[in-house]
Amino acid sequence: MLKCSSVDGFKQRCSWETIQSDERGLFSAWLTEVVKSNPGAVENLRQFSSEEERVLFISSLNKVDRFIVQPIYKVKDKEAAKIKRDEGNTAYHKKWYKQAHMMYSMSVVKAPQGDDSLAYSLANRSACLYYLGEINQCISDANLALVSGYPVQLQYKLHERLAKCYILLKDKENAVQSLRVAKKMLEKNKGKMDKEKYQSSMKNILKLGNSFADPSGVKFDNITVVKNVEPENHKVSAKPDKKLKEFSSLLKVDYNPEVGRHVKADKLVRPGDTLVVEEPFASVLYPEKLGTNCDFCFEKLRAVVPCPDCSGVGFCSKDCRDKACSSYHKYECKYQDLVIGLGGSALVRLALRIITSHPLDYFKKIRHHLNVDVESREFKLPYLYVFNLVGLDEERWTEDMFSRTLMAVGLLKILKSAKYFPEKSEPDIFTDDEVFIGSLLLRHLNILQFNAHEVYQLLRGSREQMKPCKNIKIGLAVYPKASYFNHSCHPHIARINVGNKLIVKSLVRVEKGEEVCDNYGPVYYFKSKEDRQKELSSRYWFQCKCKPCSEDWPLLGHSSDPTWRNKKDEGKLDFLVSLYKCGSDFIDHGQRQEAVQSLVESIDGLYEIVSPPLDSLTRAEDKLRTCCNDMGTVIYSDTALKFNPEEKSGNLMTK
Structure with a gap:
């Protein structure tokens, strides 16, 4: 890692890990060699203001050619x-x-x-x-x-x-x-x-x-047909927004210079409302999930369909395989292990996947539209929603930008070797088209640091009971519309996934005109204000001014006294708390639908009479999150294929 003496060490480490997540990778050694062989190059990078200029400058340095690209992948055997x-x-x-x-x-x-x-x-x-x-x-x-x-x-x-x-x-x-x-x-x-x-x-x-x-x-085999449970078909509450079809009309996207783009309630938002349903612009599985989940749609593999050329990925169906092999996988197939071997993070692979999912002509045709616009909320072309996400380029220290630009050049060299570009050129001499794509890779590396979303599936211990359960991270994706949500240490929404599709559900009641916020990691009821501020400033580069921070809300277990909105009503409060407890009991017995009904009524009613923080309200919201998680992709600890001791042998076709 290139260090900067004027930047907090933890902040530098957080940023570095979005480039190289595995220190055993080769990128760090390559970076060190390039820097040593080009005295003053890091400082000279400051004179360039555009991504294309930076890519062209870094690509011309001594020892950049030391990274020799060759196919590294799991071959057929x-x-x-x-x-x-x-x-x-x-x-x-x-x-x-x-x-x-x-x-x-x-x-x-x-x-x-x-x-x-x-x-x-x-x-x-x-x-x-x-x-x-x-x-x-x-x-x-x-x-x-x-x-x-x-x-x-x-x-x-x-x-x-x-x-x-x-x-x-x-x-x-x-x-x-x-x-x-x-x-x-x-x-x-x-x-x-x-x-x-x-x-x-x-x-x-x-x-x-x-x-x-x-x-x-006719005597049939003793077969018990396994009924496949289809995932829920999530649709936004009310109706889709006229311009942002992925959003519910309950929401609107606004902008102001202090907080940038942000999401507000355009109508009353109630707990349980479905606010966003969005497909990823691009997504990648974590390496450890490449053998258990479909590389295209992220569904759990039951009967893997192979790639024709490599043994490194699997697909859940011929359809998913054909879609992958006709787009990104034809370029990545023989180089995926090379990117991983560099130590490249999932974010680096995602930056590459955004490019490989579309042919060169796709980007060339929209090149004249690619002028950074961090204020507009709607764009005519899908890629512009990604391109115009915030990357905080103006706040980057030179050492960080140097590292990212070299990684972009490394990815560009891989694309050249994979024949992404139809015109042949020398491995370390870059054409205008190649420098252009390199600049997009650099742009992706910057914006994804703050705008990539992890993809989850829920692991349940039992098919009858909802608990114990745990969210399992399986990959990374970019959902450009969902990235419009700002952070609050009091999460207003739950993000769930069906495959790699994102569904956003409301956990709270939000009045018209109030902001609807996501949560980027630390929540007020589990971490102190000091710890939250340190994490957010290091990972996301902002000082949080949300209500829990500005009012320094206490941790869970220390908010038992209600803050009444209007008239004190202990009787109604007791009733609504009892509803939350009923919802909790329903969860314990695996009755999700009944749990949601009780929790939604409890949370909605509590917001009418009290203001957060209140322990019982916080716990109710957390229980509703558990229910929401169960509405996404769910796998079970007994996911091994069912065994029937009475199965009878048939005519096996062996050779």
């Missing part, structure tokens, strides 16, 4: 895929379907395109999923195996399995169609199997066909 497939076959024959599923999944990820293990492992995994009751996933795997080179003479088995799946789903039309194809494929390949095998297989297919007329004549 034919032998490893075969070993895992064999292990899957062994587990399957023992009816250890969960273990077999895991082994086949590892084989699928490792297998090169066109290799036998890919198609066979997909087909065999579909058999596991069938017996585990994961019928929709079974269908997806069977169809994927069919287009991945599964032998023609065996394809009738997959179509027969598809028919069984559709029968279980009571989808007669698709079941009949699958049986027709199974029969046709079997007849077509009659000469490639012995007579007894052919007759037995045809008999099974015909029996399945007759099951529609006489179900008693």
